[in-house]
Amino acid sequence: MLVWERPEPPSRPAPASLSRERIVRAAIRLADADGLEAVSLRKVAAALDVGPMRLYGYIASKEELLDLMVDAVHAEIRPTGDHWREVLRSLAESTRHVAHQHEWLADLLGGRPRLGPNALAGGEIVLAALDDVGVDAKMPVVSAVNSYVIGAVRREIAERRAERATGMDEKRWQSAHGPYLERTFATGRFPALETVVRDAVHLDADQTFRIGLDFLLDGIEARFSG
Template sequence: MDTPYGSAPLPVWERPEPQPRAAPVPLSRAKIAATAIRLADAHGLDGLSVRKIAKELGVGPMRLYDYVINRSELLDLMVDAVYAQIAEAGQHAEWRATVLAIVHRTRDAALDHEWFADLLGARPHLGPHALAVGESTAAALSQAPGVRGIDDLQRALGALNAFIVGALRREITERRAARSTGTDVSAWQAALGPYLTRMLDTGRYPTVARLVIDGAHLNAEETFHHNLSTILDGITSRPRT
């Protein structure tokens, strides 16, 4: 394919599947992506390689390159397979219900496939299912009362996506830290409690002291929903400038 930047291969989405071969193991891009997802779920992206995928499928590594040119294309297929799950949120009669359903479905997918959060906000996700989710989200937000034109829509999408990426990465990072250290929140508080008490007793951090002493340990799902609702409230009521 010729582009303004030179010749480039067709994107994986537009290349036809290779012709079936006389081999004991039939392959497809969907089958390769599903196997890669299982390995990434178990071992993370660092534990993912073409050799391991090929071994899991019972084929030689070079055979996979008939289907994907490189690791980036493999990740694209994996990501779009997850977006297929998110797309099941579907459309609702009211714009806010659609956005809530999509974003909560995105959180569920990221918790099921933690590596997915590592790829959010990085390379553009342009697979057919990712584009379908993007279309549903943008179309819903365009109906929000505070969105009056394309500039408003771009800003609304930017704010929403920034929240999704930040919230999911933080939640999953905390899960990973607890898992890798074997330390839950209570154990962490017990270990650092004496130090923190001494620091707060100095009186130099009164607001932090209120948060530590009076603040409850918030439920992650409830907090996610509350903060998401706050973002949507802001989009709805944003005054004209």
């Protein structure tokens, strides 16, 4: 029986009461502070001031705990809008926002479909908004948006982590590597790249995300209006 259907143990008097929700919230706090490497059943039990064995009545494995954590933050992703394009944009932007609030989520996005109640509820909202899209095209459309978001979010989170690890923000990193690029471009081997680096507007992460999302949504709209 999957954890979504498995009942919790009956409550009993104890110095520290437990529930799946308390366990998951404690795990999320640990992950928000120090990443997924800070999450284990032993560490969560310590944070709750209980013995590790007590957790096994509620959660069978760390994999179940991670599934529950992901579904808990899916409750913060609630697409809205009156048109499928608005809903897909809301899905993309809210997923990105939540991933920035919980960086560890970037490491768990993608893969097999999430079957928790919050993930299913969000999926229902999105698919219901795609009434005008043929049933066979619904999932490819949603997958295209999700894939774009996952790629963008992982790139952005990787940049954040690199900045923390090196102490260099993007501008300092660019300044440090500028002389190398100047020497490389002077060879004449990369004219197209040189033109973009020298002449294109340098967008921040928010602008880059919005423009790329517009490109994707424009393509989807053209496909189904043509």
